[in-house]
Amino acid sequence: MKSSGPISPSAVAYSGPLTIDHTTKIKARVYKDEKWSALNEVFLWVPEGNENLKITELQYHPLGEDGVAEKEFEFVEFKNVGSSPLDVGGFHFAYGINYAFPSGTLIDSGGHLVIASNDSAFEARYQLSRSENIQVN
Numbered sequence: 001m002k003s004s005g006p007i008s009p010s011a012v013a014y015s016g017p018l019t020i021d022h023t024t025k026i027k028a029r030v031y032k033d034e035k036w037s038a039l040n041e042v043f044l045w046v047p048e049g050n051e052n053l054k055i056t057e058l059q060y061h062p063l064g065e066d067g068v069a070e071k072e073f074e075f076v077e078f079k080n081v082g083s084s085p086l087d088v089g090g091f092h093f094a095y096g097i098n099y100a101f102p103s104g105t106l107i108d109s110g111g112h113l114v115i116a117s118n119d120s121a122f123e124a125r126y127q128l129s130r131s132e133n134i135q136v137n
Helices: 119-126
Strands: 024-028 040-044 053-059 075-080 105-107 112-116 134-136
Touching: 075 105, 105 112, 112 119
Parallel strands: none
Antiparallel strands: 024 040, 053 075, 075 112, 105 134
């Protein structure tokens, strides 16, 4: 049984980067197997002076593996695109993800930081450390 109908023929697939340069609310749904997911909402607050902090990757509902649920592979990646270290200590998610950056967390220029649902699952699947190029003072 379909819920809320099919994708509109006039819908346009968006595949480019999404620039968020001011405080924004995003609403999203996933269409899979002829069904729509529940509506998900996230409020992204962009504090002034931190325009060099970018969300560069968001992995929501990835494929799972035998014995490992898909949720274990979810992550958000941040990147400092500026020319000097960026202090993100004290930044926190207030909805959807329960995480606060520890005081003194710096992301080096060009560095990235990943918040993963499960550090071990992330590192095993992607063969990457989730916290390259960060410093916690």
